[in-house]
Amino acid sequence: MSTTTDPKTTVEVLLAxxxxxxxxxxxxxxxxxxxxxRARIDxxxxxxxxxxxxxxxxxxxxx
Numbered sequence: 001m002s003t004t005t006d007p008k009t010t011v012e013v014l015l016a017x018x019x020x021x022x023x024x025x026x027x028x029x030x031x032x033x034x035x036x037x038r039a040r041i042d043x044x045x046x047x048x049x050x051x052x053x054x055x056x057x058x059x060x061x062x063x
Contacts, residue, residue, distance in 0.1 A: 007034040 011031050015022060022030065 007031050
């Protein structure tokens with residue numbers, strides 16, 4: 001996921017959507033850590049999968 005929005009704006013929107021109120025110190029800490037957290041979340045969803053393989057949708061324990 002690529003975005004051009006700065007971390008401060010993103011954090012403001014996310015906190016408002018969640019209905020959370022934080023202190024200015026907490027807000028600054030969240031803004032500083034947001035790019036790293038976002039990159040880690042993106043990495044969890046970037047799981048490589050062979051294009052030739054079909055996903056296993058049914059578990060067959062006796063095969």
